[in-house]
Amino acid sequence: MLNQAFEALKKFDFGTPLSELQAIEDAVVAAHKDTAVRGDLEARLIAALATDISRDAKDYVCRKLALIGSGAAVPSLAALLSSESNAHLARHALERIPGPEADAALATAANSLRGKLKLGAIASMGARGGVAGVAALAPLLHDADVAVARAAALSLGMLGGSDAAAVLQSAIRSTNGAKAPLIDALLGCAESLLRANQTDAATAIYQSLAGDQQSRLIRLAATRGLLACAAKA
Amino acid sequence: MLRCSGWMASFLLLAAVSIFGNDQQGAAAKRPGEQLVPRIFELLGHPDREFRAAALETIRTAARGAAQTEAFAAQLPKLDDAGQAALIIALGDRGDAAARPAILERLGNSKDESVRSAALLALGELSDLADLPRLIRELTSNSAAEQQAARTALVRMRGESVAGKIAAESMNAASNVRGRLIDVLAARRATKESAAILAAAGDEDAQVRTSAMNALGQIGRPEQLPALLAGVLKAAKGGERDNAERNIAEVCKRIENEDQRGEALIQALGTIDPEKRDELMSLVGRVGGKRLIRFVADIATGTDAARRAFGIDALGKWPDASPADTLLEIAGKASDSAERRQAFQAFVKVSAIRDNRNDQQRLERMKQAMTEARSNEEKIAVIQRTRTAYDVESMRFVRPYLEQPEFRQMACETIVELAHHRQVREPHKTEFDAVLDKVIQLTKDDEHIERANRYKRGQTWERKK
Numbered sequence: 001m002l003n004q005a006f007e008a009l010k011k012f013d014f015g016t017p018l019s020e021l022q023a024i025e026d027a028v029v030a031a032h033k034d035t036a037v038r039g040d041l042e043a044r045l046i047a048a049l050a051t052d053i054s055r056d057a058k059d060y061v062c063r064k065l066a067l068i069g070s071g072a073a074v075p076s077l078a079a080l081l082s083s084e085s086n087a088h089l090a091r092h093a094l095e096r097i098p099g100p101e102a103d104a105a106l107a108t109a110a111n112s113l114r115g116k117l118k119l120g121a122i123a124s125m126g127a128r129g130g131v132a133g134v135a136a137l138a139p140l141l142h143d144a145d146v147a148v149a150r151a152a153a154l155s156l157g158m159l160g161g162s163d164a165a166a167v168l169q170s171a172i173r174s175t176n177g178a179k180a181p182l183i184d185a186l187l188g189c190a191e192s193l194l195r196a197n198q199t200d201a202a203t204a205i206y207q208s209l210a211g212d213q214q215s216r217l218i219r220l221a222a223t224r225g226l227l228a229c230a231a232k233a
Numbered sequence: 234m235l236r237c238s239g240w241m242a243s244f245l246l247l248a249a250v251s252i253f254g255n256d257q258q259g260a261a262a263k264r265p266g267e268q269l270v271p272r273i274f275e276l277l278g279h280p281d282r283e284f285r286a287a288a289l290e291t292i293r294t295a296a297r298g299a300a301q302t303e304a305f306a307a308q309l310p311k312l313d314d315a316g317q318a319a320l321i322i323a324l325g326d327r328g329d330a331a332a333r334p335a336i337l338e339r340l341g342n343s344k345d346e347s348v349r350s351a352a353l354l355a356l357g358e359l360s361d362l363a364d365l366p367r368l369i370r371e372l373t374s375n376s377a378a379e380q381q382a383a384r385t386a387l388v389r390m391r392g393e394s395v396a397g398k399i400a401a402e403s404m405n406a407a408s409n410v411r412g413r414l415i416d417v418l419a420a421r422r423a424t425k426e427s428a429a430i431l432a433a434a435g436d437e438d439a440q441v442r443t444s445a446m447n448a449l450g451q452i453g454r455p456e457q458l459p460a461l462l463a464g465v466l467k468a469a470k471g472g473e474r475d476n477a478e479r480n481i482a483e484v485c486k487r488i489e490n491e492d493q494r495g496e497a498l499i500q501a502l503g504t505i506d507p508e509k510r511d512e513l514m515s516l517v518g519r520v521g522g523k524r525l526i527r528f529v530a531d532i533a534t535g536t537d538a539a540r541r542a543f544g545i546d547a548l549g550k551w552p553d554a555s556p557a558d559t560l561l562e563i564a565g566k567a568s569d570s571a572e573r574r575q576a577f578q579a580f581v582k583v584s585a586i587r588d589n590r591n592d593q594q595r596l597e598r599m600k601q602a603m604t605e606a607r608s609n610e611e612k613i614a615v616i617q618r619t620r621t622a623y624d625v626e627s628m629r630f631v632r633p634y635l636e637q638p639e640f641r642q643m644a645c646e647t648i649v650e651l652a653h654h655r656q657v658r659e660p661h662k663t664e665f666d667a668v669l670d671k672v673i674q675l676t677k678d679d680e681h682i683e684r685a686n687r688y689k690r691g692q693t694w695e696r697k698k
């Protein structure tokens with residue numbers, strides 16, 4: 001059955017009934033309890049990505065690797081990050097696959113790619129979470145391309161935590177450009193610290209943004225944060 | 234989530250100060266928990282309402298515990314009246330009884346209406362039964378705002394025994410309070426307390442009876458119909474009786490099946506003194522339904538003239554056109570001119586009702602009525618009611634009467650009313666413009682001229698209230 005499904009995957013395209021791939025769906029479910037099944041299925045999916053299957057078939061494979069993929073799948077997925085057609089679903093998978101390989105692949109892509117693909121890789125680093133992305137994102141805050149710097153700031157805000165906050169505060173001090181995305185991201189970091197019960201650190205950030213020199217909305221957000229910190233303490 | 238390393242925390246604090254100045258440094262050095270109350274107090278006086286709202290939201294939802302509640306409440310004397318009112322409302326929403334002494338103190342000692350109103354509302358949220366007498370007393374406060382706040386508080390008070398206590402208080406309360414307590418019970422949907430409400434329906438005070446019938450209209454149950462009918466009979470004829478009938482009709486509508494509804498009402502009527510039963514025919518008409526038509530038609534065609542009048546009146550109040558043929562038959566056979574007049578008017582009235590028939594069906598009934606009309610008065614009634622059939626054919630039916638002086642003014646009025654409906658007028662604009670020109674020439678009513686001109690210009694007209 002699984003063999004037949006992988007044969008069907010070779011001809012799979014937009015409009016093909018998903019029922020033809022049902023055996024792969026079943027295997028994905030089984031893989032959660034059986035590491036042997038998981039390894040075999042992952043290998044077959046990786047192999048399929050290397051063949052000349054349709055865009056929709058590759059998207060399908062990426063979705064499945066997002067569920068069962070490991071570090072072994074990262075090189076094949078990373079290869080798709082430069083493809084306008086498949087980068088989105090490849091990032092979908094890389095955002096979810098645990099381990100340093102995916103971190104490294106996204107960081108490499110964030111530095112080497114251009115345009116929307118680069119912005120996508122940066123956004124995925126934020127979506128992926130974890131401390132590993134901070135070091136890779138920090139230099140991008142100073143990128144000449146405003147969109148890249150903004151995306152890096154937003155991703156750091158999504159990562160949250162003290163390290164990301166420190167990087168953002170440093171950038172706020174040094175930048176001559178727009179501070180709004182950096183401050184927005186810094187507020188995100190403060191919220192993450194508050195959620196983690198690091199109220200002193202969160203309070204310090206909110207205090208830094210509550211001054212009269214800030215815009216009304218930033219002061220309001222900081223005030224709400226300060227109240228939340230005070231109430232939680 | 235990441236943990237904040239020692240150097241990182243120091244960096245954050247230093248960065249905060251170095252980027253945005255050091256005016257907050259002293260506050261940041263304190264323990265955050267110690268800052269909450271003064272920070273909120275400061276924000277409650279902020280000129281920007283969003284900042285004030287942030288503080289109030291914290292009071293409502295955060296920093297739970299009686300100690301914090303008391304700390305918030307202790308700020309009340311330091312605030313101006315508007316600040317006190319806002320804080321009291323927030324304390325009420327917080328729902329912590331620890332705020333109650335401070336709220337009661339403000340209710341007793343503040344001279345500001347908004348503060349006292351807020352205190353009453355907050356007491357409702359805190360739901361302490363000990364406050365019930367005070368809230369009831371405030372229903373007759375000299376201040377309308379405080380009356381409304383007390384009512385809202387009584388409606389919102391939580392607790393299984395609250396409605397029972399209110400019902401018990403209503404039994405012994407003065408008339409002006411009793412009616413308001415009945416209103417509160419209705420708003421609380423206190424169906425378990427219907428005995429108190431039914432008792433109020435028989436009160437000597439008309440306002441109490443009206444409140445009770447309004448309440449029963451909202452929460453009464455069909456099985457209570459016998460008691461409800463007694464309440465209708467207790468209502469004074471005129472506006473109060475009319476109101477009582479409307480409310481009981483609402484209760485009847487809770488029986489979905491039309492025949493069962495009619496049967497329930499007939500059974501309830503059986504419990505009423507036969508001498509008074511005919512007075513309830515008007516109510517029977519309001520409820521309507523085929524089962525009741527037969528019941529009323531027997532009375533309307535019986536041998537007792539007085540009973541026939543009640544029956545015809547009931548059929549004339551039917552909510553749809555189903556008794557139209559019965560009424561026409563009664564009108565046709567009536568030997569007494571007053572009875573003929575009553576039945577024909579009722580026939581025209583129910584035939585014109587905008588029920589689930591279409592406009593063509595309504596117009597056909599009007600044409601039938603015109604054929605059966607024997608006097609100018611009856612024909613004028615038909616011309617008048619034709620306005621409920623929103624169709625160009627209705628205008629064409631009425632148009633010839635513009636040429637007859639005795640019907641002209643009513644025809645003008647009906648044509649203007651029909652032209653009011655854009656969906657009737659616009660597809661036949663040329664025809665309507667011509668007839669409206671004629672109306673402008675013939676009518677004696679300046680308002681009709683104004684309306685006709687507006688409709689010709691494609692404008693609408695707002696009915697004066």
